[in-house]
Amino acid sequence: MxxxxxxxxxxxxxxxxxxxxxxxxxxxxxxxxxxxxxxxxxxxxxxxxxxxxxxxxxxxHFDHVIRRYEFDRELRRATADALERIELTVRTVISNVLSKHEGPHWFMKARIFKESRPRGTGSNLARPGQRKPLLDKVREEVERMRDRSVFITHYLATYDNPALPPSWAISECLTFGSWSQAYRDLANTGYRKEISRRFKVEDPAVFVTWLHAFSVLRNLVAHHNRLIGIQSSVTPGDYRKAGLTFGKSRTFFVSATVIHYVCGSIKHGPDWRDSLEALFARYDDLNIEDLLGFPMDWRKRPGWSSSANRPPISTA
Structure with missing residues (x-):
């Protein structure tokens, strides 16, 4: 047609x-x-x-449309702020843990990543699953930032070997998605667990799904996509040890719950729940259960209780 x-x-x-x-x-x-x-x-x-x-x-009435639009816009701003703090902490923790064990250029070591087999191919073609893509991304971003970042410019002007800056410098270049993939492809379960424990998650397999969901949500927010009515194709996995189980729900409430849990483990982290409470109060004429999947008793649900007694993480 x-x-x-x-x-x-x-x-x-x-x-x-x-x-x-x-x-x-x-x-x-x-x-x-x-x-x-x-x-x-x-x-x-x-x-x-x-x-x-x-x-x-x-x-x-079009005024109702405007209310929904403005609510969604403010929700994106609050979400972006929370995800920014999470992203900065995640990349710092990953960089510090791996630099401690493998040196500041850990991302250049093929042996620390899992091997993956391309679909439909024989085992003789198996290769480190993330090594080349991660190195490619690092090289591309370093080149892109060579005249924009004082950290990158200083390193390239001062050192010849290795050709790439250390982990703490490339942290300023790589995307959240790249850090998520790097964590996913780590071969050493001990490294992955040491990282996830900094966020009060004992199961690295769960934390993999959380990082993936966060990176996708961050991209949605950055590109001004709607959050109300969202049915995400990528959602964080259940963490039963903390009582976080969501069934088949793909609403914003699922991601919001995990964001709150992670924010509670970050010292001086964003006041995510307070931000939502204030936003919901300003738009109390809107039904957050219909728009975002928040149940009426969401404040009493696992993951939303006070985090005041949780010890803050250290990124060292």
Whole structure:
């Protein structure tokens, strides 16, 4: 089927929404249609629209759409802040633990990574699963940052061998996803457990899923994707020892719970629960159970109790 939808100016789109049954205050709606865009705002109104007739349910008002949009925008900001603190701590802990055991250029040692077999190939083609991709990423990022980072510039101007800066310098370059993959591919279970224990997680297999989920969520937030109504394709695994079990739920509540658990192990970490409480209070007309999957008794659920008695981690 050929695409045939025409471009609509903001005024025309507003008239179309009115014809479809939405109540609109032009003075509040037009700035959003002009600056945010109708397609993006549609993510906050389609739930009130009949998928066949395109008519809106009775009572639908564009001001309600704005409330949902602004709530989601503030939630992204709070999430970005929490994930930033988690990311910085994760990469520091990984760098410190591996540098302690394997030296500051541990990422250049093939033997510390698991071997993986490409699908459909014989065992003679097995290779270190993360070594080449990680080194490629390090080289690319060092090259990209050689004139932008004083740490990288200083190292390259001062030292000839090794050709790459030490772990604590490349920490400023690599993405959260790269650190997540590096942790996943560590061959030494003892190293992985030493790292995960800094975050009060005894099972490295669980912590692998948490880091993966955090890196994916961080990318969603960085690219301004919606969080309300999210059904993530990547979710953190259950950690039964702490009572964190989520069944088949893929809502934002799952990730939010694990974020809170991890934040509780970071000294001077973000006040994640307080941020959410304040946000929910400002938008108390919205149903957080429908929008985010937060149950009515979420404050009493495992992972949300006070973390005041938890000893803070050290990144040393």
């Amino acid at each position: 050929a695409f045939s939808k025409p471009h609509l100016e903001p005024h025309d789109l507003m008239r179309k929404l009115i014809d479809q049954g939405m109540s609109i205050d032009e003075t509040s709606a037009l700035p959003y249609l002009r600056q945010v865009g109708g397609y993006r705002m549609k993510g906050y109104w389609y739930q009130w629209q009949d998928s066949r007739t395109k008519k809106f349910r009775h009572g639908a």
